Amino acid sequence: MTNRRVFILQSVIGTSALASGMAMAAAPLVAESDAAAKGLGYAADTTKVDAKKFPKHTNEQSCTNCALYQGKAGAASGGCPLFAGKEVTAKGWCSAYAKKA
Numbered sequence: 719m720t721n722r723r724v725f726i727l728q729s730v731i732g733t734s735a736l737a738s739g740m741a742m743a744a745a746p747l748v749a750e751s752d753a754a755a756k757g758l759g760y761a762a763d764t765t766k767v768d769a770k771k772f773p774k775h776t777n778e779q780s781c782t783n784c785a786l787y788q789g790k791a792g793a794a795s796g797g798c799p800l801f802a803g804k805e806v807t808a809k810g811w812c813s814a815y816a817k818k819a
């Protein structure tokens with residue numbers, strides 16, 4: 719194997735190790751100012767949702783009791799498929815809210 723090949727191999731292995739390490743680290747929280755968050759009317763605190771804009775919203779609705787929420791019970795935040803690579807707060811809410819069965 720040439721030195722160049724070894725170098726490329728090491729780079730690839732190094733990058734994938736880094737990527738898997740990053741996947742294990744906690745994902746950043748979704749910011750309410752994110753374009754995707756704005757589009758879905760996401761609020762980090764369900765009690766701060768604009769009642770005029772979302773008349774069907776209630777303060778009992780939050781990510782923790784949403785069918786899409788992937789966070790562990792008791793955790794302050796968790797994943798949501800609508801915000802890939804980021805986490806939503808357990809007490810957050812968005813207009814795609816669907817009550818967990």
Ligand code: SF4
Binds near residue numbers: 798
């Ligand atoms: S879809 Fe559900 S879990 Fe995801 S942000 Fe909206 S309310 Fe929270």
